[in-house]
Amino acid sequence: xxxxxxxxxxxxxxxxxxxxxxxxxxxxxxxxxxxxxxxxxxxxxxxxxxxxxxxxxxxxxxxxxxxxxxxxxxxxxxxxxxxxxxxxxxxxxxxxxxxxxxxxxxxxxxxxxxxxxxxxxxxxxxxxxxxxxxxxxxxxxxxxxxxxxxxxxxxxxxxxxxxxxxxxxxxxxxxxxxxxxxxxxxxxxxxxxxxxxxxxxxxxxxxxxxxxxxxxxxxxxxxxxxxxxxxxxxxxxxxxxxxxxxxxxxxxxxxxxxxxxxxxxxxxxxxxxxxxxxxxxxxxxxxxxxxxxxxxxx
Numbered sequence: 545x546x547x548x549x550x551x552x553x554x555x556x557x558x559x560x561x562x563x564x565x566x567x568x569x570x571x572x573x574x575x576x577x578x579x580x581x582x583x584x585x586x587x588x589x590x591x592x593x594x595x596x597x598x599x600x601x602x603x604x605x606x607x608x609x610x611x612x613x614x615x616x617x618x619x620x621x622x623x624x625x626x627x628x629x630x631x632x633x634x635x636x637x638x639x640x641x642x643x644x645x646x647x648x649x650x651x652x653x654x655x656x657x658x659x660x661x662x663x664x665x666x667x668x669x670x671x672x673x674x675x676x677x678x679x680x681x682x683x684x685x686x687x688x689x690x691x692x693x694x695x696x697x698x699x700x701x702x703x704x705x706x707x708x709x710x711x712x713x714x715x716x717x718x719x720x721x722x723x724x725x726x727x728x729x730x731x732x733x734x735x736x737x738x739x740x741x742x743x744x745x746x747x748x749x750x751x752x753x754x755x756x757x758x759x760x761x762x763x764x765x766x767x768x769x770x771x772x773x774x775x776x777x778x779x780x781x782x783x784x785x786x787x788x789x790x791x792x793x794x795x796x797x798x799x800x801x802x803x804x805x806x807x808x809x810x811x812x813x814x815x816x817x818x819x820x821x822x823x824x825x826x827x828x829x830x831x832x833x834x835x836x837x838x839x840x841x842x
Contacts, residue, residue, distance in 0.1 A: 556583030556647075557829045558782060558829060559587060561834055562780055562782075563588070565811055565812070570592060572594055572641075573594055573639075573641045573642050573643070574592055574598040574642070577601050577627035577631070577646040580607050581614075589620075595618040595619045595620045598620055598621070600620060601623045603625060603626040603675040604676070605677070627764055628763050628764045631767040640773070640774040641773065644768055644773060645779075646764075646779075646781045646782070647782045648761065648783050649783070649784035650662055650674075661673075661681075662751065664743050664747055669721070669722060670723060672750060672755070674755045675755075680754055685750055686726060690715075691711045694707075694711035697750070697753050698746050698749045699749075701748065701752040702745035703745060703786070714730075723747075726747075727741070758788070761791050765781075765792065770807065775841040775842065776839060777839045778811070778836065779839075780834060780835070781834070781836075782833065783833050784832060785831065796835060797810075806840060807839065808837040812835050812837075816834040816836075817832065817834075
């Protein structure tokens with residue numbers, strides 16, 4: 545079995561549930577569309593033993609480097625690209641998989657490294673790029689978008705009730721250089737706030753926009769369901785906020801249900817969440833929602 549790298553502070557979320565719903569068996573072909581640092585992949589590949597027909601995908605260069613070191617010599621295909629591009633290429637090649645996993649959102653190393661610019665708690669540059677080779681970053685959005693564009697983005701992607709006020713504060717305080725500076729400016733819109741940091745929803749909105757997260761999910765789901773899943777293959781998607789979960793729920797419902805033309809059997813009637821014991825040692829599990837489905841054999 546591959547040993548965990550102790551230098552990577554990342555615990556795979558909902559691992560027990562992922563293994564239960566994916567039900568990987570010996571010889572299964574596995575596709576991990578957001579492989580990160582390989583926590584889910586290691587556990588699944590330990591069961592399938594099928595490295596040759598499996599593919600790990602991630603858009604983050606740091607994650608790719610770690611995956612290549614972790615699975616060195618195993619014959620795995622490891623792709624540095626976003627999951628939509630990977631899905632389209634795999635579909636064009638006619639590849640099919642028994643187990644597909646997409647663990648959406650930001651990984652712990654993203655949040656723990658101040659230099660990546662994802663964290664509200666640590667001061668870093670306004671970056672937030674999952675793929676550091678792309679040009680658009682958080683600074684471009686914060687400092688270049690006009691007030692109306694910012695307001696729409698923050699309301700739509702952050703579901704932030706004070707989007708207009710926050711957009712005005714950002715525009716008035718430009719140029720903004722760091723995450724701490726941005727968080728302090730946003731906080732002025734919420735002088736008395738609860739346990740949720742007042743900048744959380746706005747940071748989420750900017751991150752989604754930088755990485756085009758919702759559009760990638762929307763376009764990818766039909767490919768996973770229709771093109772990449774083998775008959776009786778299992779698909780598990782883990783989301784971390786309502787906008788993601790809504791897309792997954794809708795796609796599953798569109799392809800599943802009690803209809804004669806259904807192509808999916810829904811394995812989860814409602815999203816599966818983390819046990820209280822997991823949330824204690826892995827805070828990322830607190831907002832995780834897992835949905836699973838299986839391809840109907842026709």
